Amino acid sequence: MEKIKELLLQALSSATSLDALEKIRIDFLGRKGSITTLAKNADFSKMSVEEKKGFGQKLNELKTFATAKLVEMQERLQASAPRRKSNELDLTAPGKGRRLGALHPITLAQMELEDIFQGMGFSVVYGPEIESEYFCFEALNIPHDHPARDMQDTFWLKNQLILRTHTSANQVRTLLRFGAPIRAIFPGRCFRYESIDPSHENTFYQCEGLVVDKNISVANLIAVMKTILSQVFKRDVKVRLRPGYFPFVEPGFELDLNCLICGGKGCPTCGDGWIELIPCGLIHPEVLRHAGIDPKEYSGFAFGVGLTRLAMMKFGIRDIRYLNCGDLRVNEQFSVLA
Numbered sequence: 001m002e003k004i005k006e007l008l009l010q011a012l013s014s015a016t017s018l019d020a021l022e023k024i025r026i027d028f029l030g031r032k033g034s035i036t037t038l039a040k041n042a043d044f045s046k047m048s049v050e051e052k053k054g055f056g057q058k059l060n061e062l063k064t065f066a067t068a069k070l071v072e073m074q075e076r077l078q079a080s081a082p083r084r085k086s087n088e089l090d091l092t093a094p095g096k097g098r099r100l101g102a103l104h105p106i107t108l109a110q111m112e113l114e115d116i117f118q119g120m121g122f123s124v125v126y127g128p129e130i131e132s133e134y135f136c137f138e139a140l141n142i143p144h145d146h147p148a149r150d151m152q153d154t155f156w157l158k159n160q161l162i163l164r165t166h167t168s169a170n171q172v173r174t175l176l177r178f179g180a181p182i183r184a185i186f187p188g189r190c191f192r193y194e195s196i197d198p199s200h201e202n203t204f205y206q207c208e209g210l211v212v213d214k215n216i217s218v219a220n221l222i223a224v225m226k227t228i229l230s231q232v233f234k235r236d237v238k239v240r241l242r243p244g245y246f247p248f249v250e251p252g253f254e255l256d257l258n259c260l261i262c263g264g265k266g267c268p269t270c271g272d273g274w275i276e277l278i279p280c281g282l283i284h285p286e287v288l289r290h291a292g293i294d295p296k297e298y299s300g301f302a303f304g305v306g307l308t309r310l311a312m313m314k315f316g317i318r319d320i321r322y323l324n325c326g327d328l329r330v331n332e333q334f335s336v337l338a
């Protein structure tokens, strides 16, 4: 047994490949290998009980030793075996599946809305998410001490900068840049210091819009809103205006949509047949003045579409938290062709 052990160690020390190793295994532990033969050929009839016991035990130890050494050598050889070169083509490798990406439901709703407005001659303008307090509030006729500031819980940054609480911040910014007459929409992400629940998010999307020209009236506002909404919902819609207060419009309105589910009869979704949808109004003369536009010469209307809300209505998404959860399984449900 000692001799076999010695031979085994000698053979292993000169093994340089896995093939050679396999040959060693067969030579020692194979059916006709030396260890196996030793066990087979042992003449037990000449041994005492004690001797048999000792022999069996030694033989087992030898087998265990040999197996362990072979495994150890195998691991060593595998670790140092030359790897496949990286530029070598492995024709046996399984094919790689490609996952098709999908657009976020808000992106889809935004793209559709931009398309519709552009079809009516509106430009699409994107403003900054980090905004000055001036454009977000002051210029919109919401001075420092105005209670309307409480309506929008604000994330304050340094140096009079904030995360914009609404896309209306683009009104004066854009009017200063392009002047009047103008038709433009400002889709984008807004931020408010809100606790999150199924219908509230601290990060959401709006699409502000405005028209400034000569002789713009509430009739223009209603006509544009009706046309846009008919295209969004792909059918004729009825709307109504109720008075609403926003410091940057005068008069200000809440535009309600006649419920598309019950046709205005009243149902669990709408309650009384109307869905509050778009706050809007005629641009306050003070806002035009901030933009360097003479309110005696020009007038205009502005509206704020809740883009997140619109996407939720369009796709039947009941919980706003799905939109920012980052789980691709949400996106994958919405096709580009939706």
Ligand code: DAH
Residues within 6 Å of the ligand: 165, 166, 167, 168, 208, 209, 246, 248, 249, 252, 279, 280, 281, 302, 303, 304
């Ligand atoms: N900016 C307002 C908000 O986020 C919404 C709004 C109200 C926009 C009236 C308008 C408007 O353009 O005329 O609460």
